[in-house]
Amino acid sequence: MIPDEKNSSGPANRSSDSLFAADFCLPFLRNSQNADGGWGFHPVSESRVEPTCWAILALQASDNAAASVGKLDRGFQFLREAQLAAGSWAASPEMTTGCWVTSLACCVLTADAPSHDAVAAGLKWLCDDWPRDSAPWRRLLARFSSEHKISAQDDSLRGWGWTPRTSSWVEPTSFALLLLARAPREAWPSGAEQRRELARRMLYDRMCPGGGWNCGNPMVYGVAGAPLIVPTVWALLALRDDPNRAEFAISLDWLAKNIDDARGAGSLALARICLEICGRKWPTKAAALADFYRRNEFLQSVPVAAWSCLASCTQYDWLTGGIPERFAEHAKV
């Protein structure tokens, strides 16, 4: 149930967002699962890997995860079956080429013991997939073209692209780093350590002047790009084991200062997740997620409902690795 406007509008506290997540978002997610075990981006839309991952993470992290075990099992099954022969996952069922959602699927499946071979294959695919823009021959060509004048970034630093053989971007790089942080070291394929280092350096190189990240264009034609909340969240979470680094601190400050400018529920929920994981207090004056829901019903988005659930969690084992405690307890039973 959506909290009554009179009671919920205005500053949010954890309990009002938690109530909204528990009473509205979780049932929305439970009711949106398709017969094949996956979730679409909206209720009744075709199952896709990305929304399935977010829905699984949200259900796993809920206080009543045990009630969702059947749905979670079917969700895991959907993910396992969606894996391509190459070890990757595609964004849509008809597609035959893997992409960035491989990182996300592997992150989710690390919590599912029968899927460990699938995760190992996914990790190998990711570490074998190099973006094309930073290939040495490409950089040599770029030196003789007008392209080098467009941006000031260091193209020798390589992360991951959204799709194979394109350029490195902030969000897919962050998701791959989150996976590497979550996967046990013994599961890392050869070369993973080198990829991790390059990718971390790439993220710092792509930070916007003054902190924060956008998709990965900090400076174009000499003009500074404006940071955005969503990529800043994922980059900070990917780099959170180095909190004393100056770039990390100013980017976290940027995020904290810009919560009030969040115009979308997705940005608001993700900002909350990030700030709380990074040890910042969520401002008491911040808007309530229920108020955002009333405006556009989250555009019926499954990922946004899932992020809203994750934002109201008090534990972040869904991100930090291992089988979430509450889910593990149920599994033992």
Place this chain on the structure above:
Amino acid sequence: MRRSDIALVPSFQRPASRVAIRRAASYEQDLAAMIHETLREFGLAVKDKTVLLKPNLVGLDPLGVMNTHPCVIAAARESFLRLGAAQVLIGDGPAMDRDTEAIIESVQLREFTGPLARTFVDLNVDDVKRVALSTRASCLKELFLPKTVLGADFLVSMPKLKTHHWAAVTLSLKNMFGIVPGSCYGWPKNVLHWAGIDNSILDINAAARPDFAIVDGILGMEGNGPIQGTPKPCGVLVLGDDPVAVDATCCRVMGLRPEKVKYLDAAGTMLGHVDPEKIQQLGETVASVRTRFAVLEAFRRLRQPDGGVWN
């Protein structure tokens, strides 16, 4: 008939296109009346049809300088409903930011159109269908495109009048980049850049050619567009039944030579008309509304020399 069948017709076999230029000094004018009157002139068969408006929503834009203005979107929606459309949806898939709700809220679209939960389609996360690219202008053999776009009875491209730092201009053809779903190709849709922007524009428009175009040229953008350029008042709406002819006309309004815009020149062979002889001009003349837009140095060749003759 598939959209691509309609799209690909050699120029010499294609009937003349119609483009209307309307003066609109500000967004406070009664744009709905102006657009409705113009659409009636075109005699569009939209009764009982599903119309999809595809505005250009690039990013967070509280000042209304980079996105199609919500007044124009709302006015077009109202006009198509008055013409008897069964449903008028608004859809876009912003390229740089996956929080589409944040973008539509930043431009205050809801204030002009009413609740958007069931009117707005985030094309980045719509269900998709494989479309083989018969044009093969780029190296892409196929694209996965939103079912809402492919299933719409009447597709309207609604760009803002802007220069573009890579494609020279971004108008109704370039605006169609926004139908390519981020959930499949990322934010930005980088695979299109690798395939070549000009050629990708051709492939996308051949696969999903807009039936109509309405360009918001009341306040345009010049220089380093589409995001970081300079606002440029131009005071026009440009409407037409051929997106290529609309874009060619817009270039002429901007003081630029459309045949020098790579993708537009190529589009003129198969997708529509660039040649002014094949464009029936309605409303104002190009010359009467011409406002010279600044372009980056790389596009200096596009500029129409002072004293050039265009009507």
